[in-house]
Amino acid sequence: xxxxxxxxxxxxxxxxxxxxxxxxxxxxxxxxxxxxxxxxxxxxxxxxxxxxxxxxxxxxxxxxxxxxxxxxxxxxxxxxxxxxxxxxxxxxxxxxxxxxxxxxxxxxxxxxxxxxxxxxxxxxxxxxxxxxxxxxxxxxxxxxxxxxxxxxxxxxxxxxxxxxxxxxxxxxxxxxxxxxxxxxxxxxxxxxxxx
Numbered sequence: 001x002x003x004x005x006x007x008x009x010x011x012x013x014x015x016x017x018x019x020x021x022x023x024x025x026x027x028x029x030x031x032x033x034x035x036x037x038x039x040x041x042x043x044x045x046x047x048x049x050x051x052x053x054x055x056x057x058x059x060x061x062x063x064x065x066x067x068x069x070x071x072x073x074x075x076x077x078x079x080x081x082x083x084x085x086x087x088x089x090x091x092x093x094x095x096x097x098x099x100x101x102x103x104x105x106x107x108x109x110x111x112x113x114x115x116x117x118x119x120x121x122x123x124x125x126x127x128x129x130x131x132x133x134x135x136x137x138x139x140x141x142x143x144x145x146x147x148x149x150x151x152x153x154x155x156x157x158x159x160x161x162x163x164x165x166x167x168x169x170x171x172x173x174x175x176x177x178x179x180x181x182x183x184x185x186x187x188x189x190x191x192x193x194x195x
Contacts, residue, residue: 001098001101001102001103001104001105001106002104002105002106002123002124002190002194003098003105003106003108003121003122003123003124004105004106004107004108004122004123004124004125004126004190005107005108005110005113005118005119005122005124005125005126006018006021006028006107006108006109006110006125006126006128007109007110007111007112007113007114007119007125007126007127007128007163008111008127008128008129008130008171008173009111009129009135009154009157009158009159009160010111010135010139010153010154010157011130011134011135011136011138011139011142011150011154012128012129012130012135012173013128013130013138013173014109014111014128015030015109016173016179017126017128017171017173017179017183018030018107018109020179020180020183021107021183021187024183024184024187026103026105026106026107026187027101027103027106027107028106028107028108028109029094029097029098029106029107029108029109030109031090031094031108031109031110031111032109032110032111034090034093034094035086035087035090036063038086038089038090038093039063039086040061040062040063042089044089045085045086045089046058048085049082049085052081052082052085053071053078068082069149069153072156073149073152073153073156074152076156079156083112083116087112087116091118094108104190104191104194104195105123105190105194108122111157112157113125114127114158114162114163114166114167115157115158119166123194124168124169124190125166125167125168125169126167126168126169126170126171126186127160127163127164127166127167127169127170127171128171128173129160129164129170129171129172129173130172130173132154135154136150136151136154139153139154169186
């Protein structure tokens with residue numbers, strides 16, 4: 001089974017592109033969604049997060065998202081610590097998930113495949129890009145955050161210029177119609193190389 005990494009900076013539209021793959025019957029592991037699930041449900045992760053950050057990290061058993069956002073987007077040490085706790089568990093979860101599949105290839109969607117070096121484990125890597133102002137507006141509208149916080153979030157990730165040389169394919173997120181065609185062309189390509 002081949003693994004295709006799908007990544008892009010926050011607000012680039014990588015989840016929209018992954019939905020196009022799902023609509024074409026390609027299985028997608030969304031590591032960001034699974035990380036949130038595991039942070040809420042894994043005793044191992046919860047204990048490590050509580051030990052590292054105290055009880056404020058959870059509110060009534062749920063993740064305290066505003067507190068976590070403030071932590072990770074204003075302090076790189078906190079971000080690195082959370083990643084060191086959560087990412088190994090997400091990787092184990094992904095390995096379990098794919099062990100039950102029998103597909104020729106699957107998509108591994110993650111915001112940080114280049115930053116963490118996990119792109120090296122993939123057979124092919126897609127980088128989704130989008131104009132900066134479009135990304136900012138998407139996040140402001142989606143997450144109801146102020147522009148300053150959104151810019152901090154974007155700046156906490158590598159910029160596209162650093163990621164582009166590591167990608168096998170750069171997917172410029174433009175219109176829905178163009179995106180559908182690009183995904184179909186990629187699927188045709190994957191079907192030809194992954195037999």
